[in-house]
Every structure is written in C-alpha cells, then in structure tokens.
Amino acid sequence: MTPPVLVVAAALVDDLDDPTALLAARRAVPARLAGRWEFPGGKVDPGEAPQDALHREIREELGVRIALGGELVGPDDGAWRLSDDYVMRLWLAELVDGTPAPLVEHDELRWLPVGQWLDVPWLDADVRIVEALVARVSDVIVG
Numbered sequence: 001m002t003p004p005v006l007v008v009a010a011a012l013v014d015d016l017d018d019p020t021a022l023l024a025a026r027r028a029v030p031a032r033l034a035g036r037w038e039f040p041g042g043k044v045d046p047g048e049a050p051q052d053a054l055h056r057e058i059r060e061e062l063g064v065r066i067a068l069g070g071e072l073v074g075p076d077d078g079a080w081r082l083s084d085d086y087v088m089r090l091w092l093a094e095l096v097d098g099t100p101a102p103l104v105e106h107d108e109l110r111w112l113p114v115g116q117w118l119d120v121p122w123l124d125a126d127v128r129i130v131e132a133l134v135a136r137v138s139d140v141i142v143g
C-alpha cells in the first residue's frame, strides 16, 4: 500500500494573538471539489520540508507571504487524515505581505468572522478540522 501523500495548509487568521476572522478558499477545480471550501495549501514535494512547502503553496495560490503560528495537531499521528490518499498538517498563520487573491485553484476567498467559521460548505474531511480550530481559538480568546 502506498503511504498517503502529505498536504500542508494554513488556517490564515487576521491576527494570531486575537483571531477574529479566518480565510476560507472556494475550490474551482477539480470538478468533484468545485464549490466546496478549504484551507489554502497543497502537496509537499519530494524532499521538501512541510513548512517550506506551505510558504510556497501560499505564495503560488494566494500571492502573499505569511508567518506561521502554532500547528493544529491532529489525531492521526499528529496529522489529519483526509482520505485513503491524503493526510494534512495545518498551521495557524497570519499575513505579513500582500492581499490574498484566488490565483490558481480557487474562485473565491472569504474572511469568515468568528462564530461563522462553519457556515460555508467545507470539503467533507475539513469539517472536523474546522470544529477543532474553533475550539482551539475559543481557548485563546477565553485565555
């Protein structure tokens, strides 16, 4: 059995210290994913460090530079199982340069205010991850 491919993605928030908005990206391609929302990111290339891959993907997909915060550690060896073929690692992040634009595989970006992070149709595998993110960020806000 081939091991799952590692995908890295960013939970891009307006402010790592006081997150009030989360950037969601709507997929335009491929057709079976079109119209569903996800965390921007993509596959790690062979030999590439995961965090380097994340900076590269965000530059390519959104045209911006980001700073990484903490990782949202998942239940599957620290990652989040997406399907038989993919696992994902996700980092909180904030912008350091540029305004995000849907340059490659997305047709819309939306800053979701706190309290509305689950209000768009995320990819199926992402729903529990967004729920975990909401819990994590509530902890930050509560202190």
Ligand SMILES: Nc1nc2c([nH]c(=O)n2[C@H]2C[C@H](O)[C@@H](COP(=O)(O)OP(=O)(O)OP(=O)(O)O)O2)c(=O)[nH]1
Residues within 6 Å of the ligand: 007, 008, 009, 033, 037, 038, 039, 040, 041, 042, 043, 044, 082, 086, 088, 123, 125, 126
């Ligand atoms: N980027 C991203 N991919 C996700 C998420 N949730 C989820 O199930 N996936 C799936 C969709 C894809 O089948 C798979 C790989 O992601 P991708 O298509 O963004 O990877 P990529 O940009 O490197 O793709 P490509 O250059 O080969 O077209 O992971 C998510 O939140 N973000």
